[in-house]
Amino acid sequence: MEKFEFYNPTKLLFGKGQLSSLKKEIPAYGKRVLLLYGGGSMKKSGLYDKVIHELKEIGATVVELGGVEPNPRLTTVKKGINLIKENQLDFILAVGGGSVLDCAKAIAAGVPYDGDVWDIVLKKVKASSNSVPIGTVLTLAATGSEMNGNSVITNWEENEKKSFNSIHVYPRFSILDPELTFSVPRDQTVYGIVDIMSHVFEQYFHASSHAPLQERIGEAILRTVIETAPKLVNDLNNYEYREVMLLNGTLALNGLTAMGVKTDWATHYIEHAVSAVHDIPHGGGLAILFPRWMEHVAAVRPEKVAQLGVRVFDLDPAGKTDTQLAAEAIESLVKFWTSIGAPTKLSDYGIDDKEIELMTERAMLADQIGNYVPLSNEDVRKILRNSL
Amino acid sequence: MEKFEFYNPTKLLFGKGQLSSLKKEIPAYGKRVLLLYGGGSMKKSGLYDKVIHELKEIGATVVELGGVEPNPRLTTVKKGINLIKENQLDFILAVGGGSVLDCAKAIAAGVPYDGDVWDIVLKKVKASSNSVPIGTVLTLAATGSEMNGNSVITNWEENEKKSFNSIHVYPRFSILDPELTFSVPRDQTVYGIVDIMSHVFEQYFHASSHAPLQERIGEAILRTVIETAPKLVNDLNNYEYREVMLLNGTLALNGLTAMGVKTDWATHYIEHAVSAVHDIPHGGGLAILFPRWMEHVAAVRPEKVAQLGVRVFDLDPAGKTDTQLAAEAIESLVKFWTSIGAPTKLSDYGIDDKEIELMTERAMLADQIGNYVPLSNEDVRKILRNSL
Structure with a gap:
């Protein structure tokens, strides 16, 4: 910490x-x-x-x-x-x-x-x-x-x-x-769910050592979201599901899981660049970008993505490397987000490669962004290309 | 909630x-x-x-x-x-x-x-x-x-x-x-650990429905304590273990896991009565009383004790009833507390049955205490007797 x-x-x-x-x-x-x-x-x-x-x-x-x-x-x-x-x-x-x-x-x-x-x-x-x-x-x-x-x-x-x-x-x-x-329509509800999970990710993928409690609280939020979301999107006026999701959203970004850790936020910077250029929903952008970001960082540091897979998506770690577990975790995440109706590609919003340079430039708030694995200009461009 | x-x-x-x-x-x-x-x-x-x-x-x-x-x-x-x-x-x-x-x-x-x-x-x-x-x-x-x-x-x-x-x-x-x-001696460190876990229990065993996030955060704290405590008690000057335990203690009773639930606190009332009469360490009293309280409530409502066993002590629920799981959970808890050096019986402090009536009377702040399973005068007397 x-x-x-x-x-x-x-x-x-x-x-x-x-x-x-x-x-x-x-x-x-x-x-x-x-x-x-x-x-x-x-x-x-x-x-x-x-x-x-x-x-x-x-x-x-x-x-x-x-x-x-x-x-x-x-x-x-x-x-x-x-x-x-x-x-x-x-x-x-x-x-x-x-x-x-x-x-x-x-x-x-x-x-x-x-x-x-x-x-x-x-x-x-x-x-x-x-x-x-x-x-x-x-x-x-x-x-x-x-x-x-x-x-x-x-x-x-x-x-x-x-x-x-x-x-x-x-x-x-x-x-x-x-x-x-209750009045939030299904698509906005889904974007909110993705946003909540993404907030946890930005703090869970931190660059500090030895923060087991903060990580477990992040996992607690993620598991609760994953348990509640599929029920909520099919029952939008259910008080209990709305109640749980509302508290998830608040605790996901009130500083609790960021205590004592250097958080990441690279994916948010990239998404902000995408929606500043194309005005797409923030949660939609995150659903597209986060799996691609995870793939990118897992190539260098697979361990936390693997931990996410085991502790949140209940993957069986027996006989698997962190790299294998990380790949399965990303697959589980995409499967989950797809199941509740989140987009998976920038082309779902009609975005092609024309503005990749502008978006890359806008995302780079500094020479490098993010902390879990700092990203260069080239890394961001690659993540955006993989998201098309 | x-x-x-x-x-x-x-x-x-x-x-x-x-x-x-x-x-x-x-x-x-x-x-x-x-x-x-x-x-x-x-x-x-x-x-x-x-x-x-x-x-x-x-x-x-x-x-x-x-x-x-x-x-x-x-x-x-x-x-x-x-x-x-x-x-x-x-x-x-x-x-x-x-x-x-x-x-x-x-x-x-x-x-x-x-x-x-x-x-x-x-x-x-x-x-x-x-x-x-x-x-x-x-x-x-x-x-x-x-x-x-x-x-x-x-x-x-x-x-x-x-x-x-x-x-x-x-x-x-x-x-x-x-x-x-660092200067806290081993016994006081152990009492602190028991106190932290007990605070989580008092809120985890609530009398409200549908508070999955609060329960998972409680479990996150308990798992982190259980993981860290055995290492800490054998390495009292380890910065990282002390750091994690300090944060555990703060988050265990800052209102976080009590959001939207009717918490219990009967065991604390009983312990306060015991230490008001005998001046024993609060954490020591809790280590003795909590397993006996859990046995008492599990006879009526085993489900949350069973959940604790599965989610915190990694019990395999396959083919077991909640009652069986609850019994195993309590056994796991006692085993854990004993392993770090906590007491298990009031007689460890030289307390016999002489003051049971006074302690019972002092514990009864109202006709019934606690919420998960409200306790009568007779219930408290029984828990105290089982703790001798």
């Missing part, structure tokens, strides 16, 4: 009916609220009316910003910052999935900064402790954004998708009611 | 050399410090001097209270409260194991309360948000007190050992340096 600091001050309010906690939680931060949300599903499902009702009960002044994109855009972030400044708002209530939450974090950090908020996303400037406080109502099990300080923002004009992290943009509270995720 | 709230604002500072974080963390809370510690081992090991050095560097005013007992006593809590009031201190730095930390929490909660602090321990009065802020330097992997709001206090005059919990007494930060646990 490495030396580490862990501090996660988000209050989770989990379960049926937790929406009514809004009136208890918000007043501590003020009553002038920016209500941030995504598409129309929130209005169709009736959630919008319920949230407005809660806000009215505490006499809140509400300014709305809807239409946050699935890959939230810098232009939207700037709109939010302006609305808060113009209306002197003191709290952001983000209602939606990870994209709305990520957008809220960038807005929160951008308000007290005089320069361009993109500087913060590019990590040139740190978010300050004067960032606007955020509360969230989550409607999708996927990103874990409800209990961390991560935010991924797309600058569409520049084809760039970048992320920042700050303790000052952790949600003060997050409301997780499994029923609010 | 049940509806739940999870909020754990303790900042963990984990790893070699983290003691130097004291000077960064304390000033936010003030510089008039009550330094609370236990026996002389802290002075012998040199830790005392290092802490004083850190406090001097920030120009802190330090008032000391040493000699906190292994089962911390109400009288000591009251001394601490008086010292804070007399000297107008604004921060408690607790250096030691769970008993010192628990004592700090009761002091912290007692200061702003005009009545007798025992009212707070008895849960007649709630700890207030004006409780004195606490920071901790942990020297023993066991109670998890470094990342929760629990405090267990003994009123020796009344033979009562009681506990309270409050969000207002969570440590603001906890420093966990595995090297600071």
Whole structure:
């Protein structure tokens, strides 16, 4: 393990009916609220009316910003910052999935900064402790954004998708009611499942030694996802399956399994490059890229992929090398993701090799990316080609 | 799962050399410090001097209270409260194991309360948000007190050992340096290991349905403890083993595996009664009582004990009933605890049946205790008799 600091001050309010906690939680931060949300599903499902009702009960002044994109855009972030400044708002209530939450974090950090908020996303400037406080109502099990300080923002004009992290943009509270995720359609549910598993992978494939507990907790999450997912995708209104998946998503990226380890994240960087250029769903991109990334790293360091196979996919290790086990583990993963309806090739989204160079360039945040096996420009190009 | 709230604002500072974080963390809370510690081992090991050095560097005013007992006593809590009031201190730095930390929490909660602090321990009065802020330097992997709001206090005059919990007494930060646990002798190390496993059990044997992730995380902790413990007890100065055990202890009781489940805790109530009457080590008492508790509940609900056997002790379930598996699981647990040197009978501490009635009475905090299988007065008496 490495030396580490862990501090996660988000209050989770989990379960049926937790929406009514809004009136208890918000007043501590003020009553002038920016209500941030995504598409129309929130209005169709009736959630919008319920949230407005809660806000009215505490006499809140509400300014709305809807239409946050699935890959939230810098232009939207700037709109939010302006609305808060113009209306002197003191709290952001983000209602939606990870994209709305990520957008809220960038807005929160951008308000007290005089320069361009993109500087913060590019990590040139740190978010300050004067960032606007955020509360969230989550409607999708996927990103874990409800209990961390991560935010991924797309600058569409520049084809760039970048992320920042700050303790000052952790949600003060997050409301997780499994029923609010019933309306998520099957394909989005699948993308969320892939995203959750990918978050575990990015931390499981770390570059540190001797972190057995963190790895076992990662395996616990993966096994629970794998057990629940096939039932959930065929029974989207099942409370218990939604409930388990929601908690899986939160614990997969709240810092728990990253304690004391150098995490990887190369596959996320590559996916961000792909979806910055082609605007495909993040979870879909990950389902395509992760098996190819695993193949690539297993050629050098098969042991952790083999461990995944034995401990999560119940492979029998008797008489097999790590290389054989790793190959079987990747096969098991692809089989599982295919079984729930995830894509397997970039061509499933009509992506061909035309933009490989641009995507490779965008993925390379440094000369090398990732830690489990650091990837060069050439490695990334190869992984992308193998994903076509 | 049940509806739940999870909020754990303790900042963990984990790893070699983290003691130097004291000077960064304390000033936010003030510089008039009550330094609370236990026996002389802290002075012998040199830790005392290092802490004083850190406090001097920030120009802190330090008032000391040493000699906190292994089962911390109400009288000591009251001394601490008086010292804070007399000297107008604004921060408690607790250096030691769970008993010192628990004592700090009761002091912290007692200061702003005009009545007798025992009212707070008895849960007649709630700890207030004006409780004195606490920071901790942990020297023993066991109670998890470094990342929760629990405090267990003994009123020796009344033979009562009681506990309270409050969000207002969570440590603001906890420093966990595995090297600071090197000086823990073998027997205390073993008691800590039993305590950690028992904390997982109290939450694993819950009375709720459908909490697969929480159970798997509990199993992850148990497997990691079982893998590490035999190596640790034979190599007490091994950094990596101490490191893993320290993290096991923290995650075993920081609320993670209790999310959304009705936990049990009957065995702890019984052990508190035993050690309130006989002043034996808490971990020793648990090692004796837990197998007998498991036998008792397995007669009614063997399924979770059986699951423990299969998933943690790798029992082969083929052709076996849950009752058979449960019996084998308990046998495996006793074998494991015996192998690392834990006691198995109350008579190992010279305890006979004389005080069974008093202990039974003290354990019964209500007409029934525990949730997985609620225990009556008679059940507790029987478990105690079986433990002699």
